[in-house]
Amino acid sequence: MLCEDNHLLGLYKPAGLLVQGDRTGDASLLDLAKLWLKERYGKPGRVFLGLVHRLDRPVAGAMLFARTSKAASRLSEQFRRGTAEKTYLAVVEGKMAEPRGRLVHFVERGEGSSRIVPASWARGREARLRYRVLEEAGGRSLVEVLLETGRRHQIRLQLAHAGCPVAGDLRYGAASPLPGRQVALLAWRLRVEHPVRREPVLLESPRPRGWPWPGEDEEAWGVPWDWKELRPSLRLPCSSKRFVKE
Secondary structure, rough: EEEOOOOEEEEEEOOEOOOOOOOOOOEEEHHHHHHHHHHOOOOOOOOEEEEEEOOOOOOEEEEEEOOOHHHHHHHHHHHOOOOOEEEEEEEOHHHHHHHHHEEEEEEEOOOOOEEEOOOOOOOEEEEEEEEEEEEOOOEEEEEEEEEEOOOOOOOHHHHHOOOOOOOHHHHHHOOOOOOOOOOOEEEEEEEEEOOOOOOOEEEEEOOOOOOOOOOOOHHHHOOOOOOHHHHHHHOOOHHHHOOOOO
């Protein structure tokens, strides 16, 4: 858990776990979080938990949920206005052309993937991000990314278009998969205004165990990168069995 109060719940999402259930019927962080709240607080009936932003299934990192409808409305507005600050870490193949910069493209969302299109394209939407190269080693780079917009697959698509696909991201041009088919993109920090107290709230995800850019504190990293590694250790109530059939 990254944070919790009467209005917010911040959690770490491992790669491979859905944020919200879909037609596959696979487990989702939203469903598991509701089950956890129900068991922890002995709540009767259905548990409310508002989804105010998303992460792609192969991406790990910090997720924030709203525990009340008022909080959900106010947080969703922050994400719509772009005042929620989202910072990612990406391990990319190759070396960025500049050590820091800003990428601006127009993106069209397709059924499975997104693509860069001309500015005049009717269905194109502007995508903007800022990046900073933190380290370079072994033909890869560790890049910090600050999102200015929130388009589908935006970071993955724009970094690939810049010649440096995210490691493991076969969809957008990576040379080879990573174990477990994760994508080396981490939702590292999320900063929002508390929906009731109006004070800054910062969620920060640890770098998960197995992350392909080890640091000095690697032995201290406790969270697993891959959902399949975490799942067997969860003590889930019987009512959750339908969510863990993968």
